[in-house]
Amino acid sequence: MPETTDPAVHVLLPWKGLDERHGPWPSNVRVHIWDGRTPEDELPAEALESTGLWVMPYAVPDAERLLPRLPAVRAVQSLSAGVEKLLPVMPEGAKLYNGRGLHDASTAEHALGLILAAQRDLPRWVADQQAGRWEPHFTRSLAGARVAVIGYGSIGQALERRLLACEAEVVRIARRPRPEEDVHAVTELPQLLPDVDIAVLVLPETPATTGMFGPDELAAMPDGALVVNVGRGRTLKTGALLDETRSGRLRAALDVTDPEPLPGDHPLRKQPGVLITPHVAGGSATFRPRAERLIVEQVRRYAAGEPLVNAFPRP
Numbered sequence: 001m002p003e004t005t006d007p008a009v010h011v012l013l014p015w016k017g018l019d020e021r022h023g024p025w026p027s028n029v030r031v032h033i034w035d036g037r038t039p040e041d042e043l044p045a046e047a048l049e050s051t052g053l054w055v056m057p058y059a060v061p062d063a064e065r066l067l068p069r070l071p072a073v074r075a076v077q078s079l080s081a082g083v084e085k086l087l088p089v090m091p092e093g094a095k096l097y098n099g100r101g102l103h104d105a106s107t108a109e110h111a112l113g114l115i116l117a118a119q120r121d122l123p124r125w126v127a128d129q130q131a132g133r134w135e136p137h138f139t140r141s142l143a144g145a146r147v148a149v150i151g152y153g154s155i156g157q158a159l160e161r162r163l164l165a166c167e168a169e170v171v172r173i174a175r176r177p178r179p180e181e182d183v184h185a186v187t188e189l190p191q192l193l194p195d196v197d198i199a200v201l202v203l204p205e206t207p208a209t210t211g212m213f214g215p216d217e218l219a220a221m222p223d224g225a226l227v228v229n230v231g232r233g234r235t236l237k238t239g240a241l242l243d244e245t246r247s248g249r250l251r252a253a254l255d256v257t258d259p260e261p262l263p264g265d266h267p268l269r270k271q272p273g274v275l276i277t278p279h280v281a282g283g284s285a286t287f288r289p290r291a292e293r294l295i296v297e298q299v300r301r302y303a304a305g306e307p308l309v310n311a312f313p314r315p
């Protein structure tokens, strides 16, 4: 008797019903579902033994605990753009793919919202509304402001499109210079920062970016400037930011902080001119349809033996 081999490819997905919305799966695909909340012991043995492509559930802390139980896994798709926590736990022989692009619209929109709220004093007006005050004053604006986008990648470029529509001027900054695209190298920050009104950090957390924006960078910014962080909290030194905001010299609008979650009594919460949202920039209604399209594309490619998109790190 010749040995029989299973011609099927097994994929483990976080959501049911994608085929109902996007068309049938390729005939050689066997789909298993794990939402990250159901105990993993309830997964069928076949799903654990045979999964080759695992699409991780989104925003489920510790979902990566399943990795050691997937001996056949060759491709791990995260739906997050930031995958720093997965790098140390990736099994040998498996490739990592990230959610680059899925969060661009959502994160850029949130960054724009933070900037506009800070420039137009929205927290003040909301407080006045609650307190029954009517005390108008002139505010800053985004139109005419010079904004450094530090991390001119997928999200940074989506943010730039929104900033330009608001008549801001954008200074593009990335790891390496790209003169043909007018992108500056991060090493030029000391020369660039004194002339910006707003600095937006859209950086991944890596050994090179951790603590990258600290006392020197903050000190180089002009009085009254706004620091925005929608990338990762640890890229901005919290202590240095506290020093600059306590005195009221700089303002800040942060979707990500160090630490996270930010304790209820953390001094950053009470600083004048500091606006904080709890790491929600990427998680909005724009995410799900984009994530579904990526999953369907990755399953199709995996089933056909084609290279997947969104390899991390980017080749």
Ligand SMILES: NC(=O)c1ccc[n+]([C@@H]2O[C@H](COP(=O)([O-])OP(=O)(O)OC[C@H]3O[C@@H](n4cnc5c(N)ncnc54)[C@H](OP(=O)(O)O)[C@@H]3O)[C@@H](O)[C@H]2O)c1
Binding pocket: 081, 082, 083, 100, 101, 103, 107, 150, 151, 152, 153, 154, 155, 156, 173, 174, 175, 176, 186, 202, 203, 204, 205, 206, 208, 209, 230, 231, 232, 255, 256, 279, 280, 281, 282, 283
């Ligand atoms: N707040 C949220 O909810 C939320 C949502 C989604 C994503 N994020 C965060 O946003 C980050 C960026 O996402 P993305 O999709 O835009 O990533 P991306 O397309 O890979 O872009 C990253 C950018 O950062 C630059 N960069 C990397 N290392 C650097 C360094 N050492 N110095 C200066 N610049 C550096 C890159 O420069 P090069 O172009 O030269 O490579 C690139 O321009 C993610 O990694 C994630 O942590 C947060």
